[in-house]
Amino acid sequence: MLAEMFKLLILILALCPSAIDSSFQYFNMVEQWPGGYCQFHRCRRVPWPNDFTIHGLWPANHTGTVENCKKTGFAPIQDENKFKQLDSIWPDLDQPRPEYDTVGSRVLAQSFWGHEWKKHGTCSENMYNQTQYFDLAIKLKNRYNLLSILEQGGLSRGHSHEVVLYPLLLPPDPGGVA
Numbered sequence: 001m002l003a004e005m006f007k008l009l010i011l012i013l014a015l016c017p018s019a020i021d022s023s024f025q026y027f028n029m030v031e032q033w034p035g036g037y038c039q040f041h042r043c044r045r046v047p048w049p050n051d052f053t054i055h056g057l058w059p060a061n062h063t064g065t066v067e068n069c070k071k072t073g074f075a076p077i078q079d080e081n082k083f084k085q086l087d088s089i090w091p092d093l094d095q096p097r098p099e100y101d102t103v104g105s106r107v108l109a110q111s112f113w114g115h116e117w118k119k120h121g122t123c124s125e126n127m128y129n130q131t132q133y134f135d136l137a138i139k140l141k142n143r144y145n146l147l148s149i150l151e152q153g154g155l156s157r158g159h160s161h162e163v164v165l166y167p168l169l170l171p172p173d174p175g176g177v178a
Contacts, residue, residue, distance in 0.1 A: 024059030024123055045093045049091060059121075072117075090113065
């Protein structure tokens with residue numbers, strides 16, 4: 001009986017590689033508008049950034065976002081330029097702006113990055129180590145500036161824009177009931 005259960009477990013694991021493999025197929029680059037975020041959260045970052053900021057870079061596959069894949073710890077960012085760059089485009093809006101000469105402030109500022117690395121970044125660790133993961137986020141943010149893309153499409157800050165929703169046209173109900 002035990003042997004059959006073991007064989008069944010091996011078969012299930014072989015047929016469901018996503019249960020044992022944290023592989024991903026693409027990233028979701030998640031950005032947030034600070035004014036919108038801060039309407040619903042107690043933001044301590046003053047002044048708020050006036051551009052979209054990164055919330056996370058989330059690996060995903062056909063089943064959705066993959067999370068909490070490995071127990072790899074977060075190594076605080078030591079490079080001063082990278083720290084400032086990340087703090088600018090990937091700030092923790094719930095914390096005050098870090099004082100760059102205060103170690104305690106820098107550690108607190110990195111707690112959000114540590115959370116994102118441990119929850120999401122480790123799921124891409126088979127291709128990107130921590131440094132490469134954050135470098136990729138910086139590269140994507142710089143290449144695809146969401147605010148510029150929206151402005152090129154005629155949407156700009158400080159203006160209201162009417163959104164027209166068109167009803168989804170569905171085929172008639174085969175049972176004759178509309």
